[in-house]
Amino acid sequence: MSSADLYQEIILEHYRSPRNRKPVTDAELSHEELNPACGDKIRLHIERPLFSNFYYDALGCAVSIASASVMSEALKVLQPGELEQVVKQLDAILNDEELSWPEGEFWDQVRCLEAVRKFPMRLKCAMLPWNALLKATR
């Protein structure tokens, strides 16, 4: 398996031009999450009704930035009540190559993260934004 499998153009494209990423001032900050293993950081701004004006600022690797970017777009097709379930399901799917990829608009959008399944050491990078969002909304 080569690194190209992970660093596909779509991941790199999200990394270079992340969607919905902008500075989050302390006044706008809803939640900050750190990956203690590497020092990566994400700061979220959340408004109610949930996800109506969601943006974030992140310091991190291509995988975590791309994941945050994909998440910020995919949220637009999600009901707030579904978040807990999809994050759990995404974590399970990225952990287990045997599980089939679910169908639907949301899952089609996040499918570009599928390559992470072959790189278990990068699971934490991919899940950082999702876990941050989950914590922030609980």
Added chain:
Amino acid sequence: MPDFKKIRSDFPILSEKTESGQAIVYLDSAASSQKPQAVLDRVQKYYSTENANVHRGLHYLADKATSAYEAARKTTADFINAPSTDEIIFTRGTSESINLIAYAWGDKFISEGDEIMLSVSEHHSNIVPWQQLAQRKKAELKYIPITSEGELDLAAFEKLLSDRVKMVSVTHASNVLGNHTEVKTMVDKAHALGAVVSLDAAQTVPHMPVDVQELGVDFLSFSGHKMCGPTGIGVLYGKRDILLSMDPFLSGGEMINKVELDHSTWADLPYKFEAGTPNIAGAIGLGAAIDYISKIGMENIHQRVEELSADAMAKLSTISGLTIYGPKKNHGGAVSFSIEGIHPHDLSQILDQQGIAIRAGHLCCQPLMDVLKVSAVNRASYYLYNNEGESDALIEGIYTAKKIFGVT
């Protein structure tokens, strides 16, 4: 100079291949070194022919195990020129050694308002135990800054020093920046004001001659696994008078003299600080590792590693957008760098696909990352078995990563 090409063949793991058939280029020895066959054989021999608990049984195997364990202590004491084996305490590693000091010395001798002096380039293991102690005792932490070259700022150290400072605990060499601390000067000044000095020597004892009497430090900590020894074994050297004045750290078996129902008295040094059955195989393996590197010569190893890191820095500095951290000379084995447009994790991942192991992240030095104004760095670190060809592979790997990320 010893034949370092031949020395490489002493390390069986370096002939292993990755899953995809790549040769292993191991540039992560500052995190943990590889082990020569002599150390693997010694640990195997212990378990095959000498295994029993130490200092308890009166039988044949108990005697063999105890003799081998205590011989390792003597080897360790001689290696760092400790005046006596009583001053060598076996721990799990540098972190446990520093925790032992912070609890067993700190709880007794630090009081409210006292100051503990560290530097901003410390590993978390030389920060967090002191933070905990400071919280327990309402003491204060003071941090020595670094110069733009990455050296500890000795002028600032002198300004911060006062008779309120009871402990100065610093690294002998940063695991990120590679710089070496001017220990002797600091010890003299700290001692003049009555402070105790603890040295984190995890990055230097594996690489160069270290003489505790010449340095004059009160405590010195290091880990076996960074110096060709097994994991789970480390050393705390402490001056006898200070160790005698301290209460035990962990308590239970082995560390007692007499146990009654409501109180106990403690064993003599060093056993007072070695509760429970120790890591016997680890200590014996460490003894074998010390024999192995001593035979090659610590001065030779030091010189070779300096050659390797100088070669790596020269090659890395030809790459555009690449920043190297730390001093340009006397760099030690750790070479940390960052590349514009490629996060360290991504570089490490791409290098891994080519069999190249480096470290990426905050390297357990978050406060130093803040000083350097980065969230993470890459680190290639060198030891006696590495060679210049491995740095060529690293450079090639960096160009591959640049291509993937479209960075020029």
